Amino acid sequence: MNLEGKRYAYCGLYCGACPVFIQTAAAVADGKSDFSNPEGFCLGCKSSVVSGWCAECTLKSCAKAKGYDTCADCADYPCEPMKGFIEAGD
Numbered sequence: 122m123n124l125e126g127k128r129y130a131y132c133g134l135y136c137g138a139c140p141v142f143i144q145t146a147a148a149v150a151d152g153k154s155d156f157s158n159p160e161g162f163c164l165g166c167k168s169s170v171v172s173g174w175c176a177e178c179t180l181k182s183c184a185k186a187k188g189y190d191t192c193a194d195c196a197d198y199p200c201e202p203m204k205g206f207i208e209a210g211d
Contacts, residue, residue, distance in 0.1 A: 128142075128165045128210060129165075129167075129191065130165060130167070130175070130191075130193070131166055131167070131180055131183075131184035131185065131189070131190075131191055131192055132178070132180045132181070132192055132206060133191055133192060133193060133202070134198070136163075136165040136166070137192070139163070139176045141161065141162070141163045141172055142163050142164065142165060144161075144162075145161075145162045145163055145164050145170065146164065148162070149164070158179075163175055165200075166178060166181045179202055180192055180202055180203060180206060183200075183202070
């Protein structure tokens with residue numbers, strides 16, 4: 122499984138630094154692929170295996186619907202939801 126294009130989230134966060142992403146990538150590399158617990162597995166929000174919090178992300182939904190690789194590609198950047206995300210420090 123190629124994870125290179127999936128290491129950056131739509132919001133711009135680097136998934137490669139996330140402990141859940143690192144754990145999941147290691148499990149996949151070891152041939153383990155039981156993704157039954159969505160909170161414990163995530164291959165980045167651009168993959169089909171996302172954690173619960175990434176699955177519900179409004180920034181992801183918006184960028185994906187507009188066909189952008191990241192929110193920064195949008196002419197409305199930074200939009201109000203992005204400003205809120207940045208201010209919250211999540």
